[in-house]
Amino acid sequence: MKATMPTEPINPPECRPTAARINRTRFLLIILDPDRESAEQLADSLHERQIDAIVITDPAEALLEVGVLQPDAVLTAAHVPPMTGSAIARALYTKACIPTLVAVGPNDGDQVAQALAAGARACVSRPYRTFDILQLLQAISPETATEFQAVLEVGALRLDPSRFEVRLGDALITMPLREFQLLQLMMQNAGRVLTRQQIHQLIWHRGEESSNTLNVHVRRIRARLGDDPKHPSILVSVRGLGYRLDPP
Structure with a gap:
């Protein structure tokens, strides 16, 4: 599937940041995915584009790291037991206004509407396509868009x-x-x-x-x-x- 973004608001939750955003020189993305190998392949590809990516497989650990690191965005799989990507997107959006991308696989079509309604910035395909991820990160941080492109x-x-x-x-x-x-x-x-x-x-x-x-x-x-x-x-x-x- 291509990246899916809402054309109209789908009753999104209210965004209430609880901490000041951190100014950093490189984009920081947290990747939450139970498939560590797949996530690390994406992280390596993003690193070549000057993007710092941290791979986490446990949702509780990811939420703790988000609170500490205040990343520029989070990419989460649609299912990260015992949580769903929609629940994670809602928590991150309502508590910290952090843009969240939810990755959906061939059998996760029912998760798209739920994720967008929960406040996810967009849904992307899983297995991951680096180009799709880059386009969305560029939309989140357009001032550093050219820095995301590899030599x-x-x-x-x-x-x-x-x-x-x-x-x-x-x-x-x-x-x-x-x-x-x-x-x-x-x-x-x-x-x-x-x-x-x-x-x-x-x-x-x-x-x-x-x-x-x-x-x-x-x-x-x-x-x-x-x-x-x-x-x-x-x-x-x-x-x-x-x-x-x-x-x-």
Whole structure:
């Protein structure tokens, strides 16, 4: 399932914080999940994006740690015996106004409405998808959104989202936002073909149009990377499909 957020209030409980929020330099997320291995895999992935994540399997321990650490958000599974994710979301929201995400699996569909009504910020799929979690954490803390994105390295090409910086070997390459976003997308999918429609959806948030906007951006990126325009070896055209980025 995709992340689910309420479009209208569902009689949410009242938020009454009991402690002042802690100012910190990195986002802190507590992950409450009885499946420690799955939670730790997510925590490792988030750590690469400059997010501190603490894994806890016991709900009572998690509630105690929340009181001490005052995390920026909590991610809880829909079922953490003897409690439910909805009960945890309600407790955290009413006592500390802490944003809570509830993870629901294939058999937890009935938990979505309960979680949102209890004050959960959103419901996400379980098994976890890092991209979905990142999007929601970015919504919770938009001022640090770029810090959540990992530095990408593909061959000699390096892209740092937090510094808005691209390097090819030792050379610093300057490019405008849309080209930067397109290059970032291609590097995230290095070696894979992305169709033109996929690129339009992910970068421009719409299906492919008749304009040659994408062609122009690809041509400019190739020029900045020193890629041969007639026989490109980095940003490669795949006839009839789209583009693929190969390590330089």
